[in-house]
Amino acid sequence: MKGNRWGYLWKITKGNRILYGGAIVSMILSAVVSLLPPLVIGITIDSIIGNKPFNIHPRALDIIEMLGGKSLLAQNLWVCGLVLIILNIVNGYFQYTRGKWSAQASENIARNVRNELYDHLQNLPYEDLVKAETGDLIQRCTSDVETVRRFLAMQLVEIGRSLAMLVVSLIAMFSLSVKMAWVSISVVPLIFLFSFIFYGRIRKAFKGADEAEGRMSTVLQENLTGIRVVRAFGRQAYEAGKFDDSNAEYTQLWKHLNRLLALFWSSTDLLSMVQQSAVLIFGVYWAAMGELSLGILLTFLSYIDMLLWPVRQLGRILTDMGKTHVSLGRIREIIEKPLEDMNEEGLKPPMDRDIEFKNVYFEYDEGRPVLKDVSFKVKRGQTVAVLGATGTGKSSLVHLLQRLYDYQRGSITIGGVELKDINKRWLRERVGIVLQEPFLFSRSIKDNIALAKKDIGDDQIYKASRIAAVHDVISEFEDGYDTMVGERGVTLSGGQKQRVAIARTLILDSSILIFDDSLSAVDTETDNAIREALEQRSKGITTFIISHRITTISQADIILVMEDGKIAQWGTHRQLLSKEGLYRRIWSIQNSLEGELEKNLA
Amino acid sequence: MDAFKEQEYNKSIDFGLWKGLLKYIKPYKKKLITLALAMIGVGAVDVAFPLMTKYAIDNFIETGRINGLWGFAGVFLGLVVFQAVNVYFFIDIAGAVELDLGYDIRKAGFKKLQELSFSYYDKTSVGWLMARMTSDIERLGATIAWSMVDLAWGLTMMIGGLIAMFYMNWKLTLITLSVVPFLAVISLYFQKRILAAYRVVRKTNSKITGAFNEGIMGAKTTKTLVREDENLKEFSVLTGKMYHSAVRAVVFSSIYLPIVTTMASIGTALALWSGGRGVVLGVVGFGTLSAFISYTAQFFHPVRDLARIFAEFQNAQASAERVMAMLNTQPDIKDSPLVIEKYGTEFAPKHSNWEEIEGDVSFQNVSFSYKDGEEVLENFSLKVGRGETIALVGETGSGKSTIVNLICRFYEPQEGRILIDGVDYRERSQLWLQSNIGYVLQDPHLFSGTISENIRYGRLEASDEEVIEAAKLVNAHEFIMKMDGGYNSDVGEGGNRLSTGEKQLISFARAILANPRILVLDEATSSIDTETEQMIQSAINRLLEGRTSFIIAHRLSTIRSADRILVIKDGRMIEQGSHNMLMRQKGYYYRLYTNQFKEERELSALNA
Structure with a gap:
């Protein structure tokens, strides 16, 4: 993978960095301000309620x-x-602004x-x-x-906060009392190290438990699903x-x-509380000896509380960062997949024109041709x-x-314009295909x-579904056209689905229509009805039909018989019947059938 | 999409519901009491810490003497260790209760799901059931265990703190705690709203997951219809909603927390003001003042937690409702107590009392409907002798599957009777019948695991040789041996590493190993390549040998070879007889047959 994943993280923050900056500044300010109340309490106890001289910065004295x-x-x-x-x-x-x-x-x-991600996925090339x-x-x-997201929302800010807290409170503590400050942080590195190492183990256990959860839900x-x-x-x-x-x-x-x-x-908890006891006991000792004031001791007790929590969190967050790193990589793998080139600059010629395939060669994988030298005119x-x-x-x-x-290799032209020169969106909007x-x-x-x-009238919807012979089926549903499809609604049969899909494609008013074996689950009679209705409607529309029903095929203007990636025969029904070949063989089954049935029964 | 949907909530507290749950909680009574005790210990120590500080101030700092400081340090460290030990135990116990409770309820739930009738599964999506069995039960266990933690700790903190404060100075207590009622009200208000806001977030999040799912699955369709931009627009509306609801939820908590700390600081300010005056006047000691300042800062914690428990309770109750609804569902088809006494239950069958099955099946004036008023079968009668092969023919929705479902007793007739070996099948247990029926589905369902495990599903005690034998009988052995792990190859989730044809062969082997007297076969419609097709055809023939068989048939060769063909239309048998007989009638079957005959012939000529 090129580049750095954290670099990718930086990239996606674009446009939101000022907000982030604001959040971080708020957080630092909040950390600074949160150090003041314990100080105020300490000073109040020492020098306002008590009688100790003020031991503070002259500026602060001015305020008092x-x-x-x-x-x-x-x-x-x-x-x-x-x-x-x-x-x-x-x-x-x-805190609020943060x-x-x-x-x-x-x-x-x-x-x-x-x-x-959503947009990228749907714009990937078809083969992907x-x-x-x-x-x-x-x-x-x-x-x-x-x-x-969680990393950005919480952990990143939390890391910042912990660091800010650490720095600010260290400065404050050392300026208040150097020896108390040393006492206050004596156990802190240990806590940090411990939580960092220990949390690594916890994360492993987390992973194992997560996988067990996956296994249980699979069972x-x-x-x-297999209750039957x-x-x-x-x-x-x-x-x-x-x-x-499980x-x-x-x-x-x-x-x-x-x-x-x-x-x-x-x-x-134990380590933190030991740290707190150290502060209390040493503080009490020095205070009793007169080397430390009560107020400052109380201030330290508050500070140590504030310091310990982020330190413990920090260990956890740092170990969790690995997870974010992995996730960033997984997201980037999708984003970096090349998109389909839509040929936006391409031509937008009229599409209701003649079509010509000339020596077309096509393969999915190199060296395994699917179409070899295909030529025909429509x-x-x-x-x-x-x-x-x-x-x-x-x-x-x-x-x-x-x-x-x-x-x-080869060329496909519509009205003389090479397909590859046409804007893909333009092309697809005008070539309707119904998938199997x-x-x-x-x-x-x-x-x-x-x-x-969008913005299509109900009558157009009804018209399309009438042609697709699905209007009556839909009307019989309790909620008619408002019936939901899928798990929350009706389950449509394969044939019904195909017919809805046909109606959906008809809405487009394409110049070229393709049925990719999309009537396979529809019975023969409905198949005929749909095609008749289509013929009525689509004068001037070039239609491609893939089917295994010979009667369907026989009515076409041109019939292409494919064998092994090549066009073995082509022509009208009549022309093909007059030649020896696959088409005639299949067609003859039709006629010999009646006799054969009789023979079977005898 | 149901699987991705968040559920709605009901508001008032339902005591009956929680009573029903008591049964599951009972075994953990002792643990819950220990847990409560541990939490009381934790709370008590939390209350004690400020008192220790006060003691130190009063006895060492104020006096300037350090006699006994080391003793004090010893006691303090003792408390610290005690606290840490308690923390360990409470997390350990609460987690154990949460998980054990979840384990028990899931187990009961799973058992119930094995008993429920298909009519229940018709109405309930797998996604819904999955959500009940996973997240709802998890939430239930967690709420019960951890609410106990928060409750015991919070109450101890509050009561202990109150006692300590009153003991030290009751006036000061009343003054400093005057903010608590406000804090409680505000907390309750916000916690509910925060929870509701996060619920919206979760709901929107599940919609986004659903949209991704559909976006990816429908991407090919989207491309052919050039709908990418529209889709993205719709999706952005969803992510926009997510943005707003998520920010809203965070803003709520970002307002709430500062309010809480500010309220607490008002308490502290009151302590400082009023207590400080007391110190100046000499009626309050420094130690007491410092203890009060600590307590006021501490007090908002339990208030906040208790408010959260109340708010969460609503969620947990909604989960409980749904889980209990599932657990309390009664199966539509139940064995009578008399039958259970003789034949045992699904989980504890009494095999020794089971009769040997012969395989005679008869329907006597059976009527059936899935929903009221929509008769699928009407006054249907049929007699099938042992070993006979019956092909059921007719359009989708004609009632073929219903007949088969009734034979398997997946549903029971509303009127009339179904006899197996001359006895109404309701007089024997479901398991007796179902253990003797083999049911091979159109879309074979395999379980994760190895191939041999899947075949052995038909007879658990079968030896490896028998498994291989079964596979050979249905022509599956060859492709199995070609796989890397042979019989130990992993089939993947739902068998998705195998092709449809391979899955079918495995499911045949599974059925043949079970060696049932009655066989139900729902033949696949999907066309497979010719070679596999022939293998499957001969496997089917092996499968049918010597059994009473019902086939929902689509292939002509299967239909033709049946002893008897039943032509079903609109829930009625309109024609029946052998193939030749029906062809001579030139009725419905004849038309059906000739149409299909043509198509099959064309297809085979094409693929020859």
Whole structure:
């Protein structure tokens, strides 16, 4: 992989860096301000309530004088209280801006990354989409983005806060009392080191527990989806045992993890409390000896509290950063996949023209040609039927027309314009293709049909679905066209899905229409009805039909018979019948059938 | 998409519901009590720390003498160790209770799911059930265990703190704690809102996951329809919503936390003001003042936590509701107590009382509907002798699958009876019947694991030789041996490392190993390459040998070789008889057959 993953992180923060800066500045200010209340309490106790001389910066002394000086303040202690509250409000304000701005920045970045991923995925070349592994991609788009988002929203700011806290409180502590400061940080490095190392182990346990969770849900999911098999073999008890194993493993691993966490928190608690006791005991000793004032001791006790928490967090966050690094890599792998070139600058010629294939050669993998030297001509408005065995290149042939794949040699022209010179969007909007296994989106049937065109009237939707012979089926549903498709709604049969997909493509008013075996799950009679309705409507539309039904094929203007990536025969029904070949063989089955049936019965 | 959906919530507290859960909590009573004790210990030490500081101030700093400081240090360190030990135990115990509770409920849930009838599965999506069995149960265990932690600790802190403060100076206590009621109200208000805001975030997040899922699965379609820009626009609306709801949730908590600390600082200010005056007047000691300052700073913690528990309770209750609803569902098809007594349950069958099955099946005036008013079968009668092969033919939705489902007793007839070996099948257990029926699905379902594990699913105690034998019988042996691990090759999740044809062969081997007297076969419609096709065809023939078989048939060769063909239309048997008989009738079957005959012939000529 080129470049650096943290560099990629820097790149995606673009446009939100000022917000981030604001958040970080707020955080530092908040850290500084949060050190003041303990100081105020300390000074109040020592020098306003008590009688110690002020041991503070002259500037701070000015403020006290401004507020009325020691004697007035001692009479009006509420002023000190008020200062405390005001400091807290100021701190609170910075915390608020920090929270808000870092949320805005990180959520904005997450949004951009999500949008970019989504857009990138759907604009990948067709062959990448065919090979896509949905589960893995979703994982990357959701959990990995979430990991990065959390890092940006919390951990990054937290690291900053911990460091700021550390620096500011160290400065404050050392300026108050050098020896107390040394006492206060004596155990801190140990805590940091311990939490850093120990958390590494916890993360491993986390991973193991996570995997056990995955295994358990696989067992559950397979049981639920295969419940028929379970019942049919009477395997309920066996399944219960299997689930119990994974359930127990999951429980056991999480318990192990929980025990590690218990150990982690209790031991860092112990170390932290030892640190606190050291501060208290040494502080009390020195205070009793008169070498330290009570106020400063109380201030230190507050500071040490503030310091310990971030130090413990820091160890955890630093170990967690590895996770972010991995996630960034996984996201970048998607983003760096080259996009399909849409040929935006390409020509936008009229598409209702004659089509010509000339010596077209095409392969998916190098050296394994799918189409070899394919040539034929189609006049505008003609219907072309493609016949051939599985794997002879029928689908590839029509896919080339939408440039879902690119041919390596030869030429395909529409109205004399080379396909490769045409703007792809323009091309696809005018060449409608219905895939054999169409995908319907989980929205209403109406929205599925209107997918390709916004602002379309109901009557147009009805018209399209009438042609696709699916209007009656839809009307019979309880919610009609508003019926939801998918898990939340009706499950359509294969044939119904194909017909909805046809209606969806018809909406486009394409100049060229392609049916890639998209009537395979529709019965013969409906198939005929659809084609008749189409013929009525689509005068002037060039149509390609891939089908294994000879009656469907026979009615086309031109029939292409494919064999092994080549056009073995082509012509009209009549022409082909007059020649020896595959077409005639198949057609003759039709006629010999009646006789054969009779013979079978005899 | 259901799997990605977040659920809605109900508001009022439902005591009956929690009572139902008590059964699961009971075994952990002792642990929960120990947990509470540990938390009381933690809370007590937390309360003690400021008192220790006060003691040190009063006895050492104020007096300037350090006699007993080392003793004090010893006690203090003792408390520290005690605290750390308690922390260890409370995390360990709470986690154990959470996980064990989850384990128990999941186990009960899974058992229930094995008992529920198919009518339940028809109405309930797998995604929904998965969510119940995973996140809901997890949340339930976590809430019960950790609420106990927060509750015991919070109450100890509050009560202990109150006692300590009142003991030291009751007036000062009343003054400094005057902010607590406000704090409580504000906390409750915010915690609820924060939780609700995060719920919106989660909901939107699941929608985004759903959108990604659909975006990727539908990408090919999107490309052919040139809908990329529209899609992105719709998706950005979703991510925009996510942005706003997430920022909103954070803003809520970013307002809440400063308010809490400010409220706490008001308490501290009051302590400083009023306590400080007391010190000046000589009625309050420095130690007491410092203890009060600590307590006021500490007090908001339990208040915040208790407010959170209340807010979370709503979530947990919603989870509990759904989980209990699942656990309390009664299966539509149940064996009668009498039957259970003789034949045992699904989980503890009494095999010794089971009769040998012969394989006679008969329907007597059976009527059936999935939903009220939509009869799928009406007054259907049929008699099939042992060893007979029956082909069921008809359009999708004609009722073929229903007949098969009724034979397997996946559903029961609403009217009429179904007899196996002359006995109403309701007089025997479901497991008895289902153990004797082999059911081979159109879309074979395999489980993660090895090939041999999947075949052995048919008969768990089968030896390796028997597994191989079964595979050989259905022509699966050859392709299995070609795989890297042979019979120990991993089939992947749901068998997705195998092709459809291979999966089918494995599922045949599985069925043949089970050696059932009655076989139900839902033949695949999808076309496979000719070679596999022939292998499957001969495997099917092996499978049918000597068994009473019902085939939902699509291939003509299968149909032709059946002893009897039933033509089903609109829930009725309109024609029945042998192939030749039906062809001579030139009725519905004849048309169906000739149409398909043509297509099959064309296809085979094409692929020859």
